Amino acid sequence: MRIGVYLCNCGGNIKDKIDAEKVRAGVLGLPGVGYFKAVDFLCSEGGKDFLAGDLKTERPDRVVIAACTPREHENTFMKILASSGINPYLMQMVNVREQIAWVTEDKAMATEKAARLISAALRRVSLHEPLSKREIDVCPDVLVIGAGPAGLKAALSMAESGRRVSIVEKSPVIGGMPVRYEELFPSMECGPCMLEPVLSEVLHGEHSENIELLTLSEAVGVIGSYGNFTVKIKKRPRYIDAEKCIGCAECIGVCPASAENEFNYGMNERKAIYVPFAGALPNIPSIDETVCLRLKGKECSLCLDACPVEGAIRFDEKEQTIERNAGAVIVATGSGLYDCKKIPNLGYGRLSDVYTGAEFERMLSSNGPTEGNIKTSKGKSPKSVAIMHCVGSLDKNHIEYCSGICCQYAFKFNHLLGKKLPGVRIFHFYKELAVPGKEEFELYAHAKGDPNTTFIRYADITDLKVGSKGGKKAILFKKSAKKSDSVSVDMVVLCPAVVPLPDSAKLGGILGSPADRFGFFEELHGRLDASQSKIKGIYLAGACQSPMDIQSAMTQGMAVSGYVLSGLVHGRKLEISPVCAVVDPEKCSGCRVCVSVCPYKAISYDPEKETAAVNDVLCQGCGTCVAACPSGAIKGNHFTTEEIMAEIEGILR
Amino acid sequence: MAKKPKIGMYWASSCGGCEIALVNLHERILDIDANFDFAFCPCLLDTKKKDIDAMPDGDIAITFFNGAIRNEENKEMAQLLRKKSGVLIAFGSCSSEGCIPALSNLHSMEETLKTVYLENPTIDNPACIIPRPETDMPEGKLHIPAFFDRVKTLRDVVDVDYSIPGCPPEPHQIWNVVDLVIQGGPLPPKGSVIGAGSSAVCDECERKKEDKKIKRFYRTYEIVPDSEKCLLEQGIVCMGIATRDGCGALCPKVNMPCTGCYGTPEGVFDQGAKMVAALGSVLDLGNTKSLSEDEIERRIDKLIGSVPDYAGVFYKYSLAASILKGRSR
CATH class of the missing domain: 3.40.50.700 (NADH:ubiquinone oxidoreductase-like, 20kDa subunit)
Incomplete structure (x- = not known):
């Protein structure tokens, strides 16, 4: 074995502290060392040319480069090795700049430390094995779960670039939450109108042929990995032929069966055959089999009789399980609201006229249960309304974070109440106020300047007590440590914390994508990679990752498209790093300790062979399983136990 | 002759x-x-x-x-x-x-x-x-x-x-x-x-193994283990995962944990350290994401505190050949 050692002086950066001649003297006698060369700037054009030429002349078996951090130039030097005909993994870098020269005062000690670390690298590099990258074919198609703003934006932008996209949506309609809100903060745009261009592009636009919309559908299983997922989808029957139905709604009026409309939070009823709200897209009704008389085995054909199109209503439709292949999966399932019943002193669910923000949104909508009229349970217009901010938020007994959107819609409510009910008295009970952003201050400023609006700050949500008194809501609150006060209102609107959907843990389990401590889908990195999950090829868009507004959700929809479009390219193969874990099936006893420790879900247990196996597409080479494997059956390529032990021995020589 | x-x-x-x-x-x-x-x-x-x-x-x-x-x-x-x-x-x-x-x-x-x-x-x-x-x-x-x-x-x-x-x-x-x-x-x-053999005792053990998560440890007298399920998954410190096979998994066969007598598996430097690393990887501390470091430490201490005599359990057979070899004096 002949090892070539190069020491980069990095100008004075390294040279000022490390004496190359003394290092040479210390290194030259060590086993395997063929030669030692000190170079001024190895990463400069001249330095790189020198290295390439020198490697061709010297033909070393292994190379040690003592220079800066491998984070900076490992790739540079690996490329030079490769172009000089040497396997790039037969090199070891020693970080003598950041870890020695920049942090060691004493020159003699810095030089000694450099010689020891080079000795460690020499022992290690002699054990290096030539490794090579592997390439696999990828499927460029994409599966999007959730048809809210984030999911639709992602689907549309990828379809525009020619990708085939399948959208899996649990409900019968698309558009997510904002299509249920008549007016949106900060500029009071109409939600359905604002989103209509996106929705109709998805349904009937220029690139809609690239989009397959699967409503009433859920992902129930995923196999494979980045580049090649197969997703199993359960598709419930709509009982309507989407191709034939013209959306005339003749069937709805005649339907004799009805149930609570969940899209209006049970504030009114809908028929068994229904469109959740006027203007819902796609404009095709669906039949609720738990309500429909005919599907419950009774005699009824009123909708069939009313339908002007032959064969549009299909009572013979059955639930189907279908599969789709995709290179990447985008999770855009959105979020829910904190259960206000968990804070009983606010009266939600116990007293009439106490609503959540989402319920109040529907009341404000012209296609909602009250057709946009704000009415108390007695049918009167309220003269006074209390809006409670921070319901469950910033509270260690409930939800610790601030959802960031509630203040803004609370001030939107303030504006709309004033507009719809001139002279109405409004009380904002708040713990903290948060209205960041260049447009968001206006609604807040408007509320602040409104003589009919009062701001009351509370310290803890338990300081507020909502009771019923003479047909009104009496709100008792602490004015100071000793004094209490109360206000009387006709209606209370609660702004609860934005929380993960109850189903997101189930979906996370199916995808193998872990949840964060609050239950949202956990991002790879909160600042750098908030739209990537911990699992390669599974991306996160919108409020399934964190509470966010429409703007952020749309931006994340574009962000995930970016990951997919740059990572999975038509005709380009996926390069798999050889620095990954490998299971020796002879040594593996099948104890399954490794399976649960892998943060990337790259290890699976093969019940037939009774051994574990690592998927090198997913493996990031972190070594967690290598350390955990109690029988030494997993090898970390390029970081083998022998290499690491040799390195330690080289330092301690 | x-x-x-x-x-x-x-x-x-x-x-x-x-x-x-x-x-x-x-x-x-x-x-x-x-x-x-x-x-x-x-x-x-x-x-x-x-x-x-x-x-x-x-x-x-x-x-x-x-x-x-x-x-x-x-x-x-x-x-x-x-x-x-x-x-x-x-x-x-x-x-x-x-x-x-x-x-x-x-x-x-x-x-x-x-x-x-x-x-x-x-x-x-x-x-x-x-x-x-x-x-x-x-x-x-x-x-x-x-x-x-x-x-x-x-x-x-x-x-x-x-x-x-x-x-x-x-x-x-x-x-x-x-x-x-x-x-x-x-x-x-x-x-x-x-x-x-060249693998570990689990290779010869016919108990059913699942992905491992251990909520607490039991000493053998504290529990009557299920005779089908992996003993370690039931909280009994079974050294089988970190012990060379070849014995025929005799102890787990009779509902007793492997204590590690067949020693360090092929390619492992230190049986006890490997066992500790493996157990450390599968301790189930519940959801720790919202916990303080002190609270996590307390949970870990409580869990591993139920293992009596670490050296006697993890290094019963291999102490002299281990990296530490014994207590330094």
Whole structure:
């Protein structure tokens, strides 16, 4: 074995502290060392040319480069090795700049430390094995779960670039939450109108042929990995032929069966055959089999009789399980609201006229249960309304974070109440106020300047007590440590914390994508990679990752498209790093300790062979399983136990 | 008739169980006799040390050396048998990895002698006599072999060709080794572990294994384990995951955890450390994402606190051969 050692002086950066001649003297006698060369700037054009030429002349078996951090130039030097005909993994870098020269005062000690670390690298590099990258074919198609703003934006932008996209949506309609809100903060745009261009592009636009919309559908299983997922989808029957139905709604009026409309939070009823709200897209009704008389085995054909199109209503439709292949999966399932019943002193669910923000949104909508009229349970217009901010938020007994959107819609409510009910008295009970952003201050400023609006700050949500008194809501609150006060209102609107959907843990389990401590889908990195999950090829868009507004959700929809479009390219193969874990099936006893420790879900247990196996597409080479494997059956390529032990021995020589 | 090759078996610091394992070959012991000249075995034969001294170097074809190196005599016999043997095999856990005698490496020689000769409740030693290498008696000086400060493995004192693990090695595995020699098959590379598998005990254990998450540990008397499920998953510290296979998973078969006697699996440096690393990876602390570091530490302490005697559990057999080797003094 002949090892070539190069020491980069990095100008004075390294040279000022490390004496190359003394290092040479210390290194030259060590086993395997063929030669030692000190170079001024190895990463400069001249330095790189020198290295390439020198490697061709010297033909070393292994190379040690003592220079800066491998984070900076490992790739540079690996490329030079490769172009000089040497396997790039037969090199070891020693970080003598950041870890020695920049942090060691004493020159003699810095030089000694450099010689020891080079000795460690020499022992290690002699054990290096030539490794090579592997390439696999990828499927460029994409599966999007959730048809809210984030999911639709992602689907549309990828379809525009020619990708085939399948959208899996649990409900019968698309558009997510904002299509249920008549007016949106900060500029009071109409939600359905604002989103209509996106929705109709998805349904009937220029690139809609690239989009397959699967409503009433859920992902129930995923196999494979980045580049090649197969997703199993359960598709419930709509009982309507989407191709034939013209959306005339003749069937709805005649339907004799009805149930609570969940899209209006049970504030009114809908028929068994229904469109959740006027203007819902796609404009095709669906039949609720738990309500429909005919599907419950009774005699009824009123909708069939009313339908002007032959064969549009299909009572013979059955639930189907279908599969789709995709290179990447985008999770855009959105979020829910904190259960206000968990804070009983606010009266939600116990007293009439106490609503959540989402319920109040529907009341404000012209296609909602009250057709946009704000009415108390007695049918009167309220003269006074209390809006409670921070319901469950910033509270260690409930939800610790601030959802960031509630203040803004609370001030939107303030504006709309004033507009719809001139002279109405409004009380904002708040713990903290948060209205960041260049447009968001206006609604807040408007509320602040409104003589009919009062701001009351509370310290803890338990300081507020909502009771019923003479047909009104009496709100008792602490004015100071000793004094209490109360206000009387006709209606209370609660702004609860934005929380993960109850189903997101189930979906996370199916995808193998872990949840964060609050239950949202956990991002790879909160600042750098908030739209990537911990699992390669599974991306996160919108409020399934964190509470966010429409703007952020749309931006994340574009962000995930970016990951997919740059990572999975038509005709380009996926390069798999050889620095990954490998299971020796002879040594593996099948104890399954490794399976649960892998943060990337790259290890699976093969019940037939009774051994574990690592998927090198997913493996990031972190070594967690290598350390955990109690029988030494997993090898970390390029970081083998022998290499690491040799390195330690080289330092301690 | 050609002269039969000689075979020997010696016990150093050991319990005698290895000899019993050999005798447990039953009738096959006659096959050994038919193929070898059983030249030396203090437990079974009357050959003396002087007879070995008189042999030419390398005269014994194979010596099974069991027992750890506890004192000067053990070392002297190891050196003598190394010289006189063609192939020297560390036989059983004591000579391979130190085994139970090596747990005294957690204490000084003085502490060990004091415990054994003075403090042990069954000892009656009013004159407080502790054995010493030299003792003055009216008749003159008495010499006994010096006691070492630490128990060593055979490999620590002489060059060893192979080792056979187990406390004791299973008879069928002893036979596998003897048979290989009788059949004249190619011998494995020097330094190999023979008479054992190359995986871990779980490979031979038929219990059903799932992905592991351990909520708490139980000592064997605290729980009646399910006889189908992996013992470790039930919270019993079963060393099978970090122990070389070859025994046939005898202990888990009878609802008892593996205690690790077949030693370190192939390619593992330190059995106890590996076990600790593996357990550390599968402790189920619940959702720790919202917890303070102190609270996480408290949970970990509570969980691992239920394992009594870490060294005695994780290093019951391998302390002398481990990286730490014992307590530093």
